[in-house]
Amino acid sequence: MTTTHKKIRLPSPITDTVILNPGAHIFLRPHALQFGMDATRSGIVELPDYLCQPLVHIFHRLRQPMRKDYLLDQLGAIGMDRYSAKVLLNELLTLGVLHSCTQLPHIAVIGRGVATTATIRLLNDLGFPIIRLNAQENTALVLANIDPDTPLVLINELIHMAELANIVGKFTTIIPANIIDGRILIGPTRIHGTGPCPYCLVLRLHDQDPYWHEIMSQKTSHINADPLTHIALASQVCALVANLYLPTPAPGLPTRTIKPHRLIHFGAYGHGSSWRIMSTHPLCVECFNFRQQQTQPQSLIPARRISRP
Incomplete structure (x- = not known):
């Protein structure tokens, strides 16, 4: 599939x-x-x-x-x-x-590694057709050829978000998921055109730590984490996708629809779980451009992007 x-x-x-x-x-x-x-x-x-x-x-x-x-x-x-x-x-x-x-929509899953493989396998088992990267494909070229209305799942792509922001920001439904220091961070969620883009998270992290980009530039694409953390990420991401497009898995279970602006933070071993609402970063040029496409032209908002040194 x-x-x-x-x-x-x-x-x-x-x-x-x-x-x-x-x-x-x-x-x-x-x-x-x-x-x-x-x-x-x-x-x-x-x-x-x-x-x-x-x-x-x-x-x-x-x-x-x-x-x-x-x-x-x-x-x-x-x-x-x-x-x-x-x-x-x-x-x-x-x-x-x-x-x-x-008829279930295609889901674009971008990423490499254990968590990505597990996510693709689970989504396939749920009946979703998958658009994925082949081993040698360029991520930006693949994204550029996917319709922006296709739901997009990004697995451990935070390190590349400065380069991918312009293309990723055009998608109407985005569920990013990353492993940071052994904990799982899902979001911010954009659902059917509402919510921030993944680059907003980069800007928020840079606001918290002005050396964030310098730290990230030293990291490799390979994510070191124990197998349970990879599987926990995949399971939660697939549950969010399923809640968007599938009925409840059994009669009597409450319906939980994923909402935009959500940032979910948890550990695979149950060491604290929390979520909060994350708004669009006021200086995100990608979200500004996205809103311009969705609505009438508005007054120019200052925007910035962190570029690699």
């Missing part, structure tokens, strides 16, 4: 087709069906006994996508009238037992 880079537009939902939530498990109970082991959280639908067992067979077939009109016909074939069948379908969609099938 991994693909090379090319111009790609985001697809539209396939709203007339439904599928059973992969985390839904179907259980018979007296006069009802239960969709999950924990009755306090799972959806329970009360039904006449003569419908319960036939419905179990239909739901097992819903492990594969099924058109809504065909599903309604199947419900009618076991004795449900059309109105009751539509009510049941809407109730199951509301509970999260069923969900509308959606």
Whole structure:
């Protein structure tokens, strides 16, 4: 499912087709069906006994996508009238037992190393087609040929952000993730055109430490961290992407949608986890240019970029 880079537009939902939530498990109970082991959280639908067992067979077939009109016909074939069948379908969609099938967008994953490989593998397992770097490809050239509406995941690219800022800043959805001193920093998030670009983080770090760029210039691209930290980064990044484009993994789980401006800081071993809101840096030229493209021209805002000595 991994693909090379090319111009790609985001697809539209396939709203007339439904599928059973992969985390839904179907259980018979007296006069009802239960969709999950924990009755306090799972959806329970009360039904006449003569419908319960036939419905179990239909739901097992819903492990594969099924058109809504065909599903309604199947419900009618076991004795449900059309109105009751539509009510049941809407109730199951509301509970999260069923969900509308959606053609997932391509995800551009930029980075190299263990965390990047793990991220690509997990996103593939979730069903996302991936745009990735080949071993000898130039990062800037790859990014320049990806449609800016493609969700972009950047893994441990903070060291290169001064050089990539102009290209990265054009993307509408960006999830950067970096390992810094053994801890994981995800963000700042830009979601559907709202939020700062990754170069804003460089500017913030430079504000905190005027020698930040000098320190980073001495670092190699190779990230030294234990395997658990790499996997924790990949797992959290994939969870954020999944929350954007996939339904909840099981009925009864709360919906968590990733929001823009988020900066998440945590350790793989549970040594403190925190998040905060990070605004666009007032001197970020990339965000200024991005806003100019999204809105009417505004008065010029001073901007700066840190360049390598």
